[in-house]
Amino acid sequence: MQKITDEKIAVFGGVYNNYLALAALVADTKRRGITKLYCLGDLGAFGPTPDKVYPLLRENQIQVVQGNYDNSIGNGLNDCQCGYTDPRDNHFAQISYDYTFANTSDEFKAWQRGLPKEIRLQFGGKRVLLCHGSPRQTNEFLWESTTSNHFLEKQLSDFDADVVLATHTGLHWQRELTGDRLFANVGVIGRPENDGTTNVWYAVLSAHDGVDLEFVPLDYDYQRLAREMEDEGLPSEFAQTARTGWWTTCLEILPVKERLRGTF
Secondary structure (H helix, E strand, C coil): CEEECCCEEEEECCCCCCHHHHHHHHHHHHHCCCCCEEECCCCCCCCCCHHHHHHHHHHCCCEECCCHHHHHHHHCCCCCCCCCCCHHHHHHHHHHHHHHHHCCCHHHHHHHHCCCCCEEEEECCEEEEECCCCCCCCCCCCCCCCCCHHHHHHHHHHCCCCEEEECCCCCCEEEEECCCEEEEECCCCCCCCCCCCCCEEEEEEEECCCEEEEEEEECCCHHHHHHHHHHCCCCHHHHHHHHHCCCCCCCCCCCHHHHHCCCC
């Protein structure tokens, strides 16, 4: 377990090959005086040129949890292990996976293969567990509308944590739990949140007689991302999402309440 004495750390998920958002996040956290950055996995998918992500992670000493995507890319699997069940969702996921695998260097693949499944911190007097989907399963979807407090509290107890930070769903939310405990999905920086805005999201965890979590909106050059997607021959649906803030793919996995927030 790492003991963190900094007053603030930044935690984010789902880079999805979006090196432009990652560079913007690095710049934003530097302006805020935050020096410790943690990524909760899924470095590939959705965006263009995956190898542009690698040097940003290394140069800025960003610690990374292995997501399902990273495990698949690192081990040369046939798909992303994303957990989708709908044929259309899987169709676009496979296109994205095949592109990412073909354009990721052997060095970057090996690096992803060696990433840890979780990171544990001692921060603000709390035991903080960083994971991808959930403490028990890398590709588990925990949605705000369908995940009970009882389930979350059991996960924290079972895995010896006061705070659990996860990602995977692409939508940020947090829940305060009994015993001054916390679960949060920190969102992703790789694509917008299906709300009609083009910004993405990350989280700042602060130590103040415990911990506080703040969600931070992050702007980046989404028009450039969309153009580069098109230049790389990625589906037009991906570029449309980047430009409009509305998801056009991976929709069928959403629960009813989350689905109704979108336009499709």
